[in-house]
Amino acid sequence: MPATPPVSADDCAEALAALRDRAPLVQCLTNIVVAQWTANVLLSIGAAPAMVDNPEEAGPFATIAGGVLVNLGTPYAETVSAMEIAVAAATEAGTPWVLDPVAAGALGWRTEIARKLLANRPTVLRGNASEVMALTGGAGGKGVESVDTPEAALAAAIEVAGLHGTVVAVSGPVDHLTDGERVVRVSNGHPLLTKVTGVGCALGALMAGFAAVVDDPLVAAVAATAALTVSADEAAPRAAGPGSFAVTLLDALAALTPRDLAARVRLS
């Protein structure tokens, strides 16, 4: 582990300031479980969500969006088609896009879809350890939960990152992020994050938002992770359980300042 992490607290602060300043339009092709929550997380941090996920509109919109999220939580024939179209259009237009292969490894159909999408070289691949390992031929998870640790997935993450030229972000008690050469760990966060559905999904959307305003995708992914987990640190002591935590987390995202983010993020 280097003495100075390759992404700094100041990088995170500058990224948040840029996001607030530009309010990027984030196109989300995501699942029916977390669509509302994802939109509210994006609105709270200062981005502009747009859930455009039909085959007719997904392509044109990906050329005008600042960033695109492709999340495989509840794939249907029509939305998968829209995802393929959006990815092609985003690639053509140079729009950064994030792939979140929810439950890859545990379910065969979506694992194949995820592999095909990954071959299109997303700007960021975000998942838990089991999902990331499943895309490199490793074992799968238990539904949407990870049975592997981020540490164990780091080697797979570095391999995937190098192979596809993508940033790989592995969620867990400590988040591990890599572009294949640099490795950053974010040690903020709270166990309540695992008791609210869609926190990981919303993190993918935040990464798409930060990638819209920051040139370095690793900085974007780290800044998104930092913003969410530092906000969780702020929110958890004010919550009485998972219901109120979801509420205070949105409040904390909206209240988070670049200065607070820089002061509280724990990078290594």
Added chain:
Amino acid sequence: MPATPPVSADDCAEALAALRDRAPLVQCLTNIVVAQWTANVLLSIGAAPAMVDNPEEAGPFATIAGGVLVNLGTPYAETVSAMEIAVAAATEAGTPWVLDPVAAGALGWRTEIARKLLANRPTVLRGNASEVMALTGGAGGKGVESVDTPEAALAAAIEVAGLHGTVVAVSGPVDHLTDGERVVRVSNGHPLLTKVTGVGCALGALMAGFAAVVDDPLVAAVAATAALTVSADEAAPRAAGPGSFAVTLLDALAALTPRDLAARVRLS
């Protein structure tokens, strides 16, 4: 601006009392992002939501519902078909219906769908300034956000209202509503309303609920706008951010009395 607005505070209070008394059944053909929120807004104010949005059932249900909402937030082939069927059935049965052309102007496919639906003469057309202007040939918005002002859209709204015999409600810091002859402005509300996804969508559902119990569609649309924005005035001081505002807004909708509504609404 007339000295006496064409819809009065007492009209709003009577409409709310009628809604509470009759608990109208509101059929919502809406989007995957805001379906839960919309249902909870309707339940909080005292209406009975029913999200019946498949082609097999949308038509028959539109004949027994008190009001119908057609919202284009996340259109899919199957739900668009259900919308067309619901609109035809509502028209045939005389069921009032509300069209919310989310992101019309920014996206081509849904703009055409919105224009076709609008030709069926909805009871109320509800949107932000950019969406309303897009349906009269004006410029489009940035995704689901408006880049035009309600004031600028008023001329377009009056034109659309006269052409289609519909009430047009343009959301914004000041809401502008017109039936082509009368114009009403509602000046309540709070900036936090723009930081919770689906507030505008839920307003469309409220308009369908009020239209089920009030004969004059302009009164229905104004009363719905008043109920939501006066509740927001009550809720905002009790909120610490967008997360808690969504919660306190539902509480305020449930607690709102016709008397409070009449006392606090600012009409002109």
Added chain:
Amino acid sequence: MPATPPVSADDCAEALAALRDRAPLVQCLTNIVVAQWTANVLLSIGAAPAMVDNPEEAGPFATIAGGVLVNLGTPYAETVSAMEIAVAAATEAGTPWVLDPVAAGALGWRTEIARKLLANRPTVLRGNASEVMALTGGAGGKGVESVDTPEAALAAAIEVAGLHGTVVAVSGPVDHLTDGERVVRVSNGHPLLTKVTGVGCALGALMAGFAAVVDDPLVAAVAATAALTVSADEAAPRAAGPGSFAVTLLDALAALTPRDLAARVRLS
């Protein structure tokens, strides 16, 4: 009514302890309105939700899930196909599954779907009085609301239970549950439960979760009902309306201990 109810408070406590211990994987094929809420209810109580509802994956997943929920709130062609596949796979694999025939009786298409699914002998059939009566040839409800009482539906419930070898759970101010021979009443709960969308839908998911860890389906259904309604008793005094009640209910579900459940549940 027997002096000693056929399911005891201790049975409920043991079921909750088992659920917390095993964190069962609950596959939900449910509607777009309540998917997020259902997942959060399951997470709060200690289960692991997975909304796998497409035809490609629903079958294989039903063989590895601990329990399956099939909820007809917003049926579409593709999800109905997934439901049929999931039910066949669950039956073949011996996975317990719960049928929630939302709005059966009020809408023709889904009533037929519900009848076909019911013929596959769900572990538990859960609905309000109108929905249960509709599946035995009785009258239908008003949309998703019941116009019949649980008491009136009890005879129909006992008949359905005996005919299909299923537990039937009828929601209402007092919940009535039967396996065709034994009858249990749960008298906890609060009127605010009717002001939050998806509480009944989430109860079906909880039943699937408890059925994954308890052998006797009647105990599973009673324990799920007890856990939800006792939590509501705890949550309601801390709520200022339906918005905050939804939040405090999730907090109460997470805080509920087996001992508290046994002490507070009112069974007869």
